[in-house]
Amino acid sequence: MSYVIPSWGLTSLPVVDNEDRFPVRRIYCIGRNYAEHAKEMGMDERDPPFFFMKPTDAIVQNGAKIPYPPQTKNYHYEGELVVAIGGSASSISVADANNCIYGYGVGLDMTRRDVQIAAREMGRPWDMGKGFDNSAPCSEILPVTKIGHPEEGRIHLAVNGETKQDADIKDMIWNVPESISYLSGLVTLEAGDLIMTGTPAGVGPVISGDTMVVSVEGVTELTCTIA
Numbered sequence: 001m002s003y004v005i006p007s008w009g010l011t012s013l014p015v016v017d018n019e020d021r022f023p024v025r026r027i028y029c030i031g032r033n034y035a036e037h038a039k040e041m042g043m044d045e046r047d048p049p050f051f052f053m054k055p056t057d058a059i060v061q062n063g064a065k066i067p068y069p070p071q072t073k074n075y076h077y078e079g080e081l082v083v084a085i086g087g088s089a090s091s092i093s094v095a096d097a098n099n100c101i102y103g104y105g106v107g108l109d110m111t112r113r114d115v116q117i118a119a120r121e122m123g124r125p126w127d128m129g130k131g132f133d134n135s136a137p138c139s140e141i142l143p144v145t146k147i148g149h150p151e152e153g154r155i156h157l158a159v160n161g162e163t164k165q166d167a168d169i170k171d172m173i174w175n176v177p178e179s180i181s182y183l184s185g186l187v188t189l190e191a192g193d194l195i196m197t198g199t200p201a202g203v204g205p206v207i208s209g210d211t212m213v214v215s216v217e218g219v220t221e222l223t224c225t226i227a
């Protein structure tokens with residue numbers, strides 16, 4: 001196969017204890033999935049889940065330095081558990097949802113909060129607040145065969161060593177199987193899809209020179225620095 005413009009490589013993430021990598025197909029994100037974060041964003045905590053997306057090539061590898069993005073004065077971190085999908089799932093039940101999971105990682109849903117809120121207030125799409133260059137730092141993937149399905153555990157984010165987010169993934173409003181079941185009723189999930197499962201309370205801004213470290217107990221840790 002040849003193309004009329006230069007082609008590009010698949011975006012991928014390393015897999016722990018494996019030379020082969022996880023190819024990234026699409027990045028789905030869940031909005032407001034922890035009650036305390038929904039409250040800090042001024043929203044009802046019992047709304048049904050909703051989803052937005054980031055472009056696949058917004059992925060940033062663990063340990064990378066990323067530029068401060070243009071068109072924002074309020075650039076926020078959101079530390080999140082990431083689910084890596086390993087098989088097709090369409091309208092899958094909550095009981096079966098774990099079967100389509102390949103593994104888990106830790107991610108950052110980097111957000112131009114000022115752009116997102118302006119869009120929200122005008123009833124416009126969030127894309128330019130959420131889906132911009134380097135907006136999806138993600139750790140290596142840990143397969144289910146190694147870590148199982150984490151249902152509880154501390155999720156923690158520090159900026160320059162200072163704790164900013166400290167919660168437990170068991171406090172998600174919609175847990176992982178419920179989220180997958182719901183999302184798979186909207187779109188067919190496919191192997192390679194990532195789901196960023198939402199952030200707990202404590203979101204805030206970062207500036208040039210800041211280093212973020214996010215961890216989910218029983219999964220792994222992700223480090224990212226703003227250049």
Ligand code: MN
Pocket residue numbers: 029030031032078080109196198199
């Ligand atoms: Mn988020």
